[in-house]
Amino acid sequence: MRYRKISFFMVFGLFLLPLFFDGKEEAQAFSPQVIQHGAVGDDVIELQARLQYLGFYNGNIDGVFGWGTYWALRNFQYEFGMNIDGLAGQETKNKLVNASQFNEAYVKEQISKGNRFSHYGGTEGGQQQGGQAQQQEQNVPVDNTTAVNVPQGFSQNDIQLMANAVYGEARGEPYEGQVAVAAVILNRVASPSFPNTVSGVIFEPRAFTAVADGQIWLTPNEVAKEAVLDAINGWDPSSNAIYYFNPDTATSPWIWTRPQIKQIGKHIFCK
Amino acid sequence: MIRWITIGILSLGLVGAAIWGYQEHQEKNAILIQAENSYQKSFHELSYYMDLLHDEIGTVLAMNSHERLSPKFVDIWRITSEAHSNVSQLPLGLLPFNKTEEFLSNIGDFTYRTAIRNLDDDPLTEDETKVLEDLYVQANDIKDELRHVQHLALENNLRWMDVQLALVNNDQTDNTIIDGFKTVEKQVEGYAEANSQSGLIGVSTKPEDHFENLPGKKLSEEEALDKSRKIFDINSKENIEITPSGDGADIPIYSVSYQNGEKRAYMDLSQKGGYPLTLLIERPVENKKLSLHDGQEHAEKYLEQFDFDDMELYQSMELNNVGMYSFNYNQDGIRIYSDSVEVKVALDNGDVLGVTASEYYSNHHEREIDEPELTEEEAREFVNTNVQIEESGLAIITNDVDEEVLTYEFLGTFNNDTYRIFINAMDGREEKVEKLGGKELKYS
Numbered sequence: 001m002r003y004r005k006i007s008f009f010m011v012f013g014l015f016l017l018p019l020f021f022d023g024k025e026e027a028q029a030f031s032p033q034v035i036q037h038g039a040v041g042d043d044v045i046e047l048q049a050r051l052q053y054l055g056f057y058n059g060n061i062d063g064v065f066g067w068g069t070y071w072a073l074r075n076f077q078y079e080f081g082m083n084i085d086g087l088a089g090q091e092t093k094n095k096l097v098n099a100s101q102f103n104e105a106y107v108k109e110q111i112s113k114g115n116r117f118s119h120y121g122g123t124e125g126g127q128q129q130g131g132q133a134q135q136q137e138q139n140v141p142v143d144n145t146t147a148v149n150v151p152q153g154f155s156q157n158d159i160q161l162m163a164n165a166v167y168g169e170a171r172g173e174p175y176e177g178q179v180a181v182a183a184v185i186l187n188r189v190a191s192p193s194f195p196n197t198v199s200g201v202i203f204e205p206r207a208f209t210a211v212a213d214g215q216i217w218l219t220p221n222e223v224a225k226e227a228v229l230d231a232i233n234g235w236d237p238s239s240n241a242i243y244y245f246n247p248d249t250a251t252s253p254w255i256w257t258r259p260q261i262k263q264i265g266k267h268i269f270c271k
Numbered sequence: 272m273i274r275w276i277t278i279g280i281l282s283l284g285l286v287g288a289a290i291w292g293y294q295e296h297q298e299k300n301a302i303l304i305q306a307e308n309s310y311q312k313s314f315h316e317l318s319y320y321m322d323l324l325h326d327e328i329g330t331v332l333a334m335n336s337h338e339r340l341s342p343k344f345v346d347i348w349r350i351t352s353e354a355h356s357n358v359s360q361l362p363l364g365l366l367p368f369n370k371t372e373e374f375l376s377n378i379g380d381f382t383y384r385t386a387i388r389n390l391d392d393d394p395l396t397e398d399e400t401k402v403l404e405d406l407y408v409q410a411n412d413i414k415d416e417l418r419h420v421q422h423l424a425l426e427n428n429l430r431w432m433d434v435q436l437a438l439v440n441n442d443q444t445d446n447t448i449i450d451g452f453k454t455v456e457k458q459v460e461g462y463a464e465a466n467s468q469s470g471l472i473g474v475s476t477k478p479e480d481h482f483e484n485l486p487g488k489k490l491s492e493e494e495a496l497d498k499s500r501k502i503f504d505i506n507s508k509e510n511i512e513i514t515p516s517g518d519g520a521d522i523p524i525y526s527v528s529y530q531n532g533e534k535r536a537y538m539d540l541s542q543k544g545g546y547p548l549t550l551l552i553e554r555p556v557e558n559k560k561l562s563l564h565d566g567q568e569h570a571e572k573y574l575e576q577f578d579f580d581d582m583e584l585y586q587s588m589e590l591n592n593v594g595m596y597s598f599n600y601n602q603d604g605i606r607i608y609s610d611s612v613e614v615k616v617a618l619d620n621g622d623v624l625g626v627t628a629s630e631y632y633s634n635h636h637e638r639e640i641d642e643p644e645l646t647e648e649e650a651r652e653f654v655n656t657n658v659q660i661e662e663s664g665l666a667i668i669t670n671d672v673d674e675e676v677l678t679y680e681f682l683g684t685f686n687n688d689t690y691r692i693f694i695n696a697m698d699g700r701e702e703k704v705e706k707l708g709g710k711e712l713k714y715s
Contacts, residue, residue, distance in 0.1 A: 033562030038588040038595075038709075043562075059687065066710040067689035071661060087564070149588045150711045157714075175553035176528065176537035192376030193369035195359040205310075205362035206438065223553075226591070230551065233595050234613045235627045237537060237549055239520050252438075259519030262526050271519040 030097070035088035039065045040145050047088055049107045050100040051076060061111060063145030108144050151232045158198050160220075162228040165202045167220035168210030170267070177265040178224060180238035182231035184269070187242050194242070238262075241269035303432060310431035313360040314424070318417045320354035324378070325410040332403055340395075344386035351379035362435045368452055370459045371413070378406055384672055409462045413455055420451030482522045482633045487544025492525065498545050499527040503536045503552075515542070521633075524548065541632065547577070548629040556617045556624075559592045566594035566616040573623045574598065579612060579631070588709070592618050600635060606666040606680065609634040638667065643677060643696035650679040653699040654692055658683040668693055670702045678702055 035043050044065045051057035056079075057072035070086050077084045080095050088096070150156060162182055170181040188194035188201045195201050203211060210216045238244070244267045245255045258270035327347045334340055355375045358368065381402065385395065395403075423429065429448055437446045490498070492513055499513070500506065511529045523542040529535065539549040561569075567587060574582050582598040583606060589595075593615055600610035615625035643650075647663060654660060662682040670676050678693040693703040 034564035035562070036564045036567070036587060038586065039563040040589045062710075062712075064710045067684075067707055068687060071684060071689070074661070146713055147710045148713050149590055149709060151588075152705075152707065152709055156711055174528065174530075174537070175535055176551050179551060192380075193372040195356065200356070200359060204359050206435070222591075229590060230615070230625065233615070233627075234597075234611075234630070235549055235551060235625060236629070237526075237539065237551065239516065239524065239539060239548075239629075241519070251440075260517035261519040262514065262516050262524075264526075269519075270517075 030088075030093045032090075034090075035065060035093075037065055037067075037070050037086060038149060040149065042144060043088075044069070045107065045111070045144055046102055046104070047073070047096070049102050050096045053100040053102070054096075060146070061107060062147035063111075064147040064149060066147075111144055111146055151229070154232055159225065159228050159232070161202060162198060162231075163220040163225040164216050164218070165208060165210060166227055167224040168215035168218055169208055170265075171218075171221070171224065173265040173267065175223065175227060176237040177267060178227035179230045179235055180241070180264050180269060181244065181267070182228045183236040183238045184241050184244055186231055187236070187238070187240055191242050237264060238269040241271065243271070244269045307430055307432050310361060310435075313357045314431065315421065317354055317357040317361070318414075318421045320350050320357065321410065321414045321417050324350050324354065325407070325414045328403060328407045328410055332400070332407060340390050341386050344382040347382045348379050348386060351375045351382070355379070362431065362438065363452065368456055370456050374409070374413075374459045374462065378410075381406075387671075405462075409459070412458055416451065416455045416458065420448060420455075423447045423451070482541075485522075485541060485544050485546060485632055487546075489543050490525070490540070490545045495525045495527065495540050495542070495545060499525075499529075499538055499540065502538065502547060502550065503529055505529065505531075539629075546628070546632050547626060548632060550623075550626040552622070552624045554617075554624070556592045556619050559618045561594075561616075561618045561621055563587055563589045563594050563618070566618050566621065567596055569616050569621040569623065570594070570596045570598075570614040573614060573626070574612065577626075579628075582612060585611070586709075589618070593624065594618055600631065602638060602640065604665065605640060605677070606664060607638070608666060608668045609675070638675075640667070640677060641697075643679070645679070645694075645696055645699055647679055650694045650696065650699060651681070653694045653701060654681055654683065655685070658685045658690060658692065665696065666693065668703060676702060 030043050030046055033043060035047055040063055042063070045061055045063045047065070048057055048059070048061045048063070048069055051069070051072045052061060054076065056076045057069060059066075059068035059072075073088060073092070074084050074086050076096070077086075077092060080099075082092060082095065148156065150159070162185060165185060166178050166182050170178045173181070185198060185201055189196060189198060195204055202208065202216070206212065208216070239261050241261050243255065243258050246266050247268055248266070250256070255270075260268055260270045262269055324347065327343065327350060331340065331343050331347070334343065355372060358372050358375070361368075385399070424447065427447065431448070434446060434448045437449060492515070496508075496511065496513055499511065500508075503511075505511070510531050511527065513525050513527045516524045516526065525540045525542055527538045527540060529537075533554050535553045537549075537551045537553075538547055540547055567584060571582075571584075579598070579600075581601045583601040585597045585599045585606075587594060587596050596614045596616065598612045598614065600607045610631050612626065612628045612631045614623060616622070617624050643665065651660065651663075658681075660681045660683040664680050666678055666680040667675055668678055668680075677696045679696055681692045681694065683690055683692060689707045691703075691705045691707055692701070694700070695702050
């Protein structure tokens with residue numbers, strides 16, 4: 001019974017919240033930046049919350065400007081008779097601020113609790129649906145976003161796995177050497193002579209020494225991760241190599257017969 | 272008395288050590304057996320699939336009705352991919368076995384291309400039948416060789432763990448399995464040439480094969496160094512190194528690297544014309560001061576500096592205080608996907624941290640683009656009616672079989688997901704449909 005009462009007050013309170021904050025809205029609006037597809041951060045949270053308030057956006061408020069936000073913004077621009085460019089510039093932001101309300105503290109609190117909510121503050125009066133338990137209950141970081149950008153076709157876990165392999169194989173190598181090792185993994189995925197998945201290539205028996213001796217399970221540093229992201233985004237300092245070896249430790253005489261492309265750090269990259 | 276106690280403790284210790292050692296030994300054996308079994312499974316499956324592949328190609332040759340041909344091709348395609356995955360699970364990393372894998376994937380490509388084709392309108396040509404007959408003979412040889420190795424392995428109780436040890440220690444002693452696989456590889460190597468001459472199952476055309484579009488004269492190392500210093504924006508002649516590429520490179524390049532304190536820069540420069548193919552600058556980026564949009568302006572300015580004209584933003588993404596931008600070339604309002612450049616901008620001060628333009632330089636040329644035969648309205652008819660189209664335009668893409676085709680590009684939504692759909696502008700064929708993702712729940 002007590003439980004009911006509390007939740008009743010909460011829902012009731014939500015109806016009232018917009019009233020309390022009404023006057024202050026304009027003061028805490030967007031920063032002056034133009035927000036575009038791919039952006040992350042607090043401005044995106046505000047954009048999504050305001051678009052959701054107006055009923056244009058019904059996805060999660062996660063602080064990452066993805067396709068859902070993009071179409072919502074374009075629809076908003078269309079309905080309000082603006083130039084439809086999918087960019088949240090000054091005019092768009094002004095119109096948004098005038099048309100909607102945004103209670104930053106409330107929204108961020110809900111995000112940090114992992115609650116999903118839709119049409120916050122709108123006609124349905126800020127109903128919220130619990131769910132989606134998140135691990136980060138305490139010590140909420142300054143970063144309020146709950147999603148991340150990932151390159152098309154890759155998951156954070158693929159990136160992590162590749163970072164593990166790069167770190168195990170090439171830590172201590174110059175940065176471009178690490179990107180090159182990651183690029184070799186991707187070149188192998190594309191090559192007909194190798195498995196067609198990242199994990200298939202990495203765990204192919206005897207393909208990488210770091211996998212054979214277990215060094216792949218060391219915790220990779222940020223540099224290795226960045227190198228992997230660069231390789232996925234198209235950088236290939238190995239110039240399309242599909243093999244590399246360390247001339248000091250290579251055991252197979254066959255590897256020397258491959259046409260060599262270049263040496264980066266301790267590794268020779270070849271076709 | 273003390274002596275007896277000591278002896279007692281020591282013998283207890285001895286017994287304990289013996290038991291512990293025995294358990295370790297058992298455990299190690301169990302793991303070895305497990306690894307051995309998974310190798311054995313891959314090996315025997317591989318021989319089985321090669322056998323099956325041979326039979327299936329034979330059946331296709333004997334078949335006449337088109338309705339049955341396509342499913343058979345699909346079947347062959349599936350078998351090659353199974354066999355391919357078996358090969359990749361064998362510990363052959365140090366053994367040159369890539370020709371066989373390539374052979375498998377070529378059969379796969381060939382059958383896939385024929386399977387998706389409408390064989391009623393476009394039946395197998397004589398050349399293609401000839402290719403199939405060749406493949407049949409080759410598959411037979413490979414199958415026989417593998418079956419032979421398999422027989423020897425079974426008869427002599429050969430173990431893959433020994434193969435692995437022999438490969439690691441580079442033992443020159445005879446190992447039946449290794450020798451058998453080497454024979455297979457030798458045979459396939461012979462076919463590979465014959466097959467690529469027939470042109471039907473050659474190696475797929477990689478973009479790197481046509482760098483010939485690059486104009487300009489060959490740079491000397493000195494000239495390349497000067498150019499690099501300009502691009503890296505440094506004056507000193509120190510801390511900078513340059514090396515020419517080896518035989519394996521697709522085109523001759525210079526690799527230039529520079530290190531100064533926390534900043535490290537690396538660049539690949541084509542020797543002919545001195546075009547920067549890959550540029551990477553590594554330095555920490557801590558405080559984000561610019562928006563993704565501001566970064567885009569820096570990226571565009573940079574591209575203009577290097578004479579990339581008519582480039583159009585295709586996507587942008589913010590990753591750890593760095594903006595990643597992909598640009599495509601736009602010829603007369605038509606987006607050309609293969610001519611792409613990626614730029615990386617630090618969102619603290621707007622420095623460009625990286626450019627990769629090898630795709631652009633290897634593909635870029637002025638194309639002769641035919642007028643589309645369908646209007647956009649007509650092309651829309653070919654899109655699934657459940658998809659709500661939001662944006663459209665003309666684009667040139669490289670399709671499944673590596674041809675450049677002119678298409679209508681539609682961006683549409685269906686059930687909260689966004690799709691990119693390419694419809695051939697000549698015949699309305701649905702060339703490609705992609706579901707666009709790009710973000711994911713944060714796991715950490």
